[in-house]
Amino acid sequence: MAKCTPDKSDGYSCVDVSNRRSHAYRPQLGPVTGLDVALLFLGAGDLGAANLQLIYHGTVDTTQTITKYGRGYFAFATPTVPNPTPAQRDGLYRSGRFTPSSSGETFITVQPNSAGQIPSGGDSGGPDFVTAPNGVAVGIAGVQSSCVATGWLSATFSWLWATGISSCTSAGLGGIRSDILDVIRERPIASNDFNDDNLPDIVWHNAATAETQIWFMKSSSRIGRATVVDEGGRVIRVGLPWRIVATRDFNRDNQTDILWYKNDTGELQVWFMTGFAIRSRATILGENGSPVFIGPPFSVVGANDMDGDRYADIVWHNAQTGETQLWFMNGTKLARRATVLGDNGIPIMVGAPFSIVATGDTNRDRKPDIIWHNAASGETQIWFMNAERLIGRRTVFREFNASPAFVRLPWRIAGANDFDGDNIADILWHNDLTGEAQIWYLFNGWGYHVH
Numbered sequence: 001m002a003k004c005t006p007d008k009s010d011g012y013s014c015v016d017v018s019n020r021r022s023h024a025y026r027p028q029l030g031p032v033t034g035l036d037v038a039l040l041f042l043g044a045g046d047l048g049a050a051n052l053q054l055i056y057h058g059t060v061d062t063t064q065t066i067t068k069y070g071r072g073y074f075a076f077a078t079p080t081v082p083n084p085t086p087a088q089r090d091g092l093y094r095s096g097r098f099t100p101s102s103s104g105e106t107f108i109t110v111q112p113n114s115a116g117q118i119p120s121g122g123d124s125g126g127p128d129f130v131t132a133p134n135g136v137a138v139g140i141a142g143v144q145s146s147c148v149a150t151g152w153l154s155a156t157f158s159w160l161w162a163t164g165i166s167s168c169t170s171a172g173l174g175g176i177r178s179d180i181l182d183v184i185r186e187r188p189i190a191s192n193d194f195n196d197d198n199l200p201d202i203v204w205h206n207a208a209t210a211e212t213q214i215w216f217m218k219s220s221s222r223i224g225r226a227t228v229v230d231e232g233g234r235v236i237r238v239g240l241p242w243r244i245v246a247t248r249d250f251n252r253d254n255q256t257d258i259l260w261y262k263n264d265t266g267e268l269q270v271w272f273m274t275g276f277a278i279r280s281r282a283t284i285l286g287e288n289g290s291p292v293f294i295g296p297p298f299s300v301v302g303a304n305d306m307d308g309d310r311y312a313d314i315v316w317h318n319a320q321t322g323e324t325q326l327w328f329m330n331g332t333k334l335a336r337r338a339t340v341l342g343d344n345g346i347p348i349m350v351g352a353p354f355s356i357v358a359t360g361d362t363n364r365d366r367k368p369d370i371i372w373h374n375a376a377s378g379e380t381q382i383w384f385m386n387a388e389r390l391i392g393r394r395t396v397f398r399e400f401n402a403s404p405a406f407v408r409l410p411w412r413i414a415g416a417n418d419f420d421g422d423n424i425a426d427i428l429w430h431n432d433l434t435g436e437a438q439i440w441y442l443f444n445g446w447g448y449h450v451h
Contacts, residue, residue, distance in 0.1 A: 054196045055260045056130045056139030057255075057274050059105045061172040066141065067131045068109065068119050075160045077153045084153040086160040097131060099263050101167065108142040108170040119144055119168040120159050127172050139196075141169030145401035177254075192247045192256050192417055194275055195224075200417030202428065202437070203258065205244050210237035212244070212258070214276050219419050220439050226276035228258075241265075242301065246303030250311030251331050255279075257358045259314070263298050266293035268300070268314070270332055284314075292334065298320070304368035307387045317372070319354050322349030324356065324370070326388050334407065338388040340370075348390060353377070359424025360416035362442055378406030380413070380427070396427070396442070410434075 017149040060066060096117035108128055112118040126258040128144065129137035147168040154161035161301035192200045195216050202215040216224040231238040241263040248258045250270050258271040288293035307328050308315040314327040324340040342348035352374035359368045362382050370383040379438040380396040398405045410433040416425040419439050427440040 010258060054139040055136075055173060055177050056141040057177065057196075057332070058141075059099060059172065060103050060104055060130060061140045062100050065099060065131045065133075066094055066098050066110070066128045067097050067122070068128060068144070073120070074436075075164050076165075076423050078163070079153055084161070086153075087162065095247065104172060105175045106172045108166055110170075111167045112165070117258075118147075118165045120162070120165060129223075140173065145169055145171045164227050194256050194273065196254075196275075198423070200419055201256075202415070203244065203247050207239065210239035211235070212238070219421075228271075228273075228276050228278065230278050231280070233277065242269075246304040246314070248305070249310070250303075250312045250329065252310045257312070259303055259312075261299070267291065267294040268294075268435055282332045284329075287334050288337070298325070300449065302359040303348040303369075304359040304370055306359075306385065311367055315356065315359060319351065322351035323347065324350070328387075340385075340388050340390060342390050344391070345389075354381070357413035358416035358425075358427065360418070361423070362416075362425050364423050369425075370418055371413065375408070378408040379404060379409070396440070405440075411438075 013186075032440045040268045056381070066369050075088040079087045084211050092161075096113055096115065096119075097114050100108050101111045102123065110119065125290070127140040130139050130141045130144035132138050135140045144167075147161040148166045149157075149159075150164035150166050152161050153163060160332045169328075173356045176284045177286070193202065194201045194203075194214050196342075197216075199218055201217050204215065206213070212224050212228040215222045215226065218227070227235050231287050238260070242260050244258060245261045245268075246259040247256055248259070249255060250259070251272060253272075255273055255275075260269045260271065262269070270282050271278050271282045271347070272282070272285065274277065283291045294316070298316050300314060301317045301324075302315040303316070305311060306315070306326050309328075309330075310327050311331060313329050316327065318324045326338050326340065327334050328336045328338070339347045342403070356372040357373045357380075358372055360365060360371065362369045362371070363384055367384075367386055369385050370384065372381045373379070374381070382394050382396065383390050384392040384394070395404045397403065407429070410431050411429050412426055412432065414430045414437070415428045417428065418424060419426045419428075420441050422443070424442050426442050429438045429440065430436070431438070
């Protein structure tokens with residue numbers, strides 16, 4: 001597993017994949033004493049709501065460790081005289097670690113571990129957690145399905161009367177991970193979520209060192225960080241003429257990707273990410289399938305799923321004409337483009353001192369909106385959008401609708417995401433002098449309170 005590069009500014013190190021997920025996914029279990037020989041009766045409710053569980057990305061192999069939890073039996077059934085004794089349990093939560101004896105995209109099979117533990121058929125539906133060397137569960141890779149008993153003391157074939165278990169097999173989740181994530185989310189997928197906790201994270205780029213770093217967030221609290229690594233697990237440093245212009249999901253795998261722009265050639269390149277690791281990269285293509293290069297006066301000002309097809313689309317602005325143009329994407333290929341229209345159906349042109357600073361759904365209609373900032377007056381204005389059509393606009397007000405909120409340099413808007421889980425995008429500000437990052441929590445699509 002790739003190591004992270006320490007942050008020299010404050011002495012804290014960024015975290016690897018196991019540490020960054022421990023806050024959300026380490027199961028909180030009851031008292032533990034002794035061992036169970038069979039782990040039983042574990043349901044999803046024992047570990048929290050389904051939409052808070054991390055689904056492991058990839059297929060488990062026979063070198064990895066998985067952990068199973070349960071309120072299991074501490075003794076199998078025994079043929080005592082005159083009457084057989086059923087399996088014994090005390091209701092306490094315990095766990096067991098296993099190395100798969102065989103595995104594939106659709107299955108994970110385990111045999112008894114060195115402690116003599118084994119899952120049981122009565123544990124159908126219990127999850128298999130891939131476990132890092134430091135003991136932290138990094139994601140669910142399978143769901144317990146069936147077991148093979150070595151013998152029975154009753155014709156009912158209840159697990160109460162099993163004399164032993166030789167192996168158990170779970171259904172692997174690797175091939176259906178995206179489908180599961182679509183089903184279990186109780187609210188729209190968080191934009192810019194790099195660690196699958198359905199909470200948005202913050203991406204930083206260091207102009208001096210060319211490092212890209214991700215802050216894993218829980219509302220306004222940073223719970224971890226990691227330096228982006230390349231396909232080989234090495235820290236990757238990219239500087240000018242390349243710059244990050246957006247982060248969204250470009251290939252519908254429920255993983256946030258990073259969009260780069262090359263100032264001298266106009267090339268756009270997507271880094272397809274798995275957490276903080278690059279999985280692959282691709283250049284943006286035009287409608288004809290060839291790489292497309294766009295330079296000034298156009299510039300990329302954001303990316304979001306503007307048409308609801310789950311592919312991130314690219315938002316451009318023309319500094320000369322004031323045109324805002326949307327590129328509706330099919331992955332990394334441009335499907336169509338459209339100029340943003342006003343509520344009267346006519347192309348709307350807006351130039352300096354206004355500039356587009358972010359996109360996000362600010363009115364809970366599941367359609368991303370465009371956020372503008374006026375550098376002269378300090379006004380922040382939201383355009384409520386339906387694809388390329390403007391359907392309304394509001395100036396952002398202070399708490400209790402007291403007055404419009406006017407903010408100027410050294411503050412600037414760095415992005416918009418739903419940081420508090422109310423299905424309304426919030427505005428992230430950064431102070432270029434002090435380095436402070438501040439979140440405006442929006443409500444009603446235009447009022448805010450600060451944290």
